[in-house]
Amino acid sequence: MVSKQASGPRMTIPTQLVLRALLADPTREMYGLEICSAASLPSGTIHPILARFERLGWLESRWEDVSPKEEGRPRRRFYRLTAGGAEQARIALAQATTPVSAIGLRPRPAGGLV
């Protein structure tokens, strides 16, 4: 796991937006649509990014601890940066060749829900 972390993922713009959203509060657990919304990305676009981070060990995930039958809704999958992952993510963002801040991309108010 450690050897892969050294190279890190390709820092595309959506990848950077997801990392920035996760780093805003690194200890907080967030579910997929929440991350989409925080990163201002459309829903349904971030799972490959999240899966890559999980592969790298930057991110861990777990099922929400509720019973879908009792709640009357499906359970959510929660994601959170690992301690090492948060550190690696900060470094990767700082080293990104096309930082998201440089191209003036701002979060859109529409969010990622639709």
Next chain:
Amino acid sequence: MSAHFAAMSTLYDEVKAAEQAAFAVVGHEFNLGSPKHLQEVLFNELGMPKTKWRIKTGYTTDSEALTSLLAQTGHPLLEHLLRHRDLTQTLDDAQRLDSAGDDKARSVTPSAAGLLTTAARLLPVASRDRYAEEYRSELWEITQAGAGRIAQLRYAFRQLCNSIPMGVAVRSLRRKSSASG
């Protein structure tokens, strides 16, 4: 209060007012929706001319018959009954349309759910169940947040397009964990 709610509320009040007016004319309460009660009041209590006989239900009290009785007798009860019937029908229609609209806005589109099942099936076996459930959960959430059919399909289509990059990411994850474990 929304204009829609106000209109429904007014309609309901008018139904009740027509009902009370009918009770006042007759002098007691009865069920305006029951043909048996209407027959009792119209033909026995008030002695109105008999309408057409129906084998199973007796003397008819449909709107056509009541209109004809009104023309013959001019009795105010018949006006209240016909008004009550019209208003009740309108209220029923409005409520039916309302709940149909709600269902449309809040229910998951089967074709979007089907696309997501396909998207999950394209993933390696070990990850299928997890992502199928996660996709279903997200579809449910965007639907509750007001996503209509098109928005749901758009979401599902994106997941389908993601299947290849997802497959790559998930396969590497599996190889990695099996190599390290």
